[in-house]
Amino acid sequence: MTDITLAPIQPDQPSHLMATYGRQAISFVRGRGAYLYTEDGTEYLDALTGIAVCGLGHAHPVIAEAIAEQAATLVHTSNLFEIPWQTAAAQKLAEVSGMEEIFFSNSGAESNEGAIKIARKFGTQQGVRLPKIIVAEQSFHGRTLATLSATGNKKVQDGFAPLVNDFIRVPFGDVEAIQEAALQHPDIVAILIEPIQGEGGINTAPQGFSYLEEVRNICNQHNWLMMLDEIQTGNGRTGKYFAYQHTNIVPDVLTTAKGLGNGFPVGAVMTQGKAVGLLGPGSHGSTYGGTVLGSRVVYTVIDTIQKENAVENAAVVGRYIVDQLRVQLADKNVQVRGFGMMIGIQLPKDCAELVAIARDQHKLIINVTAGSVVRLLPPINMTQVQADDLLERLVALINNYL
Numbered sequence: 001m002t003d004i005t006l007a008p009i010q011p012d013q014p015s016h017l018m019a020t021y022g023r024q025a026i027s028f029v030r031g032r033g034a035y036l037y038t039e040d041g042t043e044y045l046d047a048l049t050g051i052a053v054c055g056l057g058h059a060h061p062v063i064a065e066a067i068a069e070q071a072a073t074l075v076h077t078s079n080l081f082e083i084p085w086q087t088a089a090a091q092k093l094a095e096v097s098g099m100e101e102i103f104f105s106n107s108g109a110e111s112n113e114g115a116i117k118i119a120r121k122f123g124t125q126q127g128v129r130l131p132k133i134i135v136a137e138q139s140f141h142g143r144t145l146a147t148l149s150a151t152g153n154k155k156v157q158d159g160f161a162p163l164v165n166d167f168i169r170v171p172f173g174d175v176e177a178i179q180e181a182a183l184q185h186p187d188i189v190a191i192l193i194e195p196i197q198g199e200g201g202i203n204t205a206p207q208g209f210s211y212l213e214e215v216r217n218i219c220n221q222h223n224w225l226m227m228l229d230e231i232q233t234g235n236g237r238t239g240k241y242f243a244y245q246h247t248n249i250v251p252d253v254l255t256t257a258k259g260l261g262n263g264f265p266v267g268a269v270m271t272q273g274k275a276v277g278l279l280g281p282g283s284h285g286s287t288y289g290g291t292v293l294g295s296r297v298v299y300t301v302i303d304t305i306q307k308e309n310a311v312e313n314a315a316v317v318g319r320y321i322v323d324q325l326r327v328q329l330a331d332k333n334v335q336v337r338g339f340g341m342m343i344g345i346q347l348p349k350d351c352a353e354l355v356a357i358a359r360d361q362h363k364l365i366i367n368v369t370a371g372s373v374v375r376l377l378p379p380i381n382m383t384q385v386q387a388d389d390l391l392e393r394l395v396a397l398i399n400n401y402l
């Protein structure tokens with residue numbers, strides 16, 4: 001154990017951190033399962049899990065042991081060598097995703113960069129000089145230059161012109177707009193969408209998951225790659241291992257991150273069918289992608305999700321939370337939506353201040369997205385008892401507020 005004790009952060013203390021985040025004036029020193037603890041031992045129920053990251057909860061003993069053991073054995077060699085844990089992690093991920101090829105990265109944005117490169121390579125191989133990719137309004141794909149250009153949120157792009165070209169934007173769920181774009185742009189090669197828009201406000205398409213089937217058909221019709229961003233919806237979050245598994249289709253390209261490492265920074269871009277083999281030696285890479293340690297974490301996270309039946313749990317307990325919220329908030333003007341442990345409560349007014357009220361008065365960690373949507377991303381292995389605890393705090397919070 002380290003003998004360094006950090007002094008508590010003072011509100012007026014000068015900081016060397018770039019001010020990219022409006023941070024809450026609280027820090028947690030310890031976590032266990034669905035709960036977080038401050039230095040003085042105050043317990044908070046975490047219904048955010050680091051924004052859909054710690055799906056198996058905090059300090060999961062099996063993951064912690066794997067990290068500690070591997071850190072004390074071998075952390076990194078490089079992709080210049082065989083990495084048996086990387087091969088094993090890819091095998092596991094292929095099993096749960098139905099995909100054939102996997103490239104490990106370190107974040108969601110980096111995984112989507114890989115997808116964008118795959119789409120361009122696909123187009124180039126078909127002789128398309130300037131390949132275009134369809135993306136959706138209100139989407140979020142990351143903060144790198146290409147992924148912020150793909151993102152459907154002006155605030156994310158503001159000040160970063162010139163953006164990466166050749167993304168064609170359509171309203172989420174609007175199949176006719178896609179067909180219209182196909183008529184106007186013969187050089188479209190792919191479409192990139194989230195099955196449920198997370199940052200955009202927990203939005204499914206108006207027609208539900210059948211939108212994905214409609215998109216799959218259009219992609220088949222035009223020989224485009226269907227690419228799904230499951231950075232947030234993957235790894236059991238929505239009650240299936242990947243959200244597209246609520247349907248009968250399979251995408252050509254699939255990206256994930258967040259819950260894949262339960263807090264350890266890893267991501268993946270995966271391909272199957274006609275997207276296989278597009279990236280070869282020299283065309284893509286990452287020093288840290290798929291390190292020995294990162295790969296062992298991925299393997300252990302997937303294995304633990306499987307052994308705990310956490311995906312099934314997310315479906316059942318998530319359904320219970322949604323049903324209870326609909327009953328208990330029936331007299332309020334709210335709309336509850338979501339799948340599994342990805343739940344949004346649309347309030348009739350902007351409610352950003354609820355984050356602080358939940359934290360200070362109810363010892364509950366939540367997030368508000370798209371201005372008026374309370375976003376819940378609890379651990380996917382949350383128990384029924386913890387779900388009741390969450391409901392009690394949340395219903396009191398919203399009842400007092402509205």
Ligand SMILES: Cc1ncc(COP(=O)(O)O)c(C=O)c1O
Pocket residue numbers: 051107108109110112140141142143194198199229230231232233257258
């Ligand atoms: C759907 C989606 N894509 C991409 C990203 C970017 O992931 P990262 O922050 O790991 O780069 C996020 C993060 O919130 C996301 O929700």
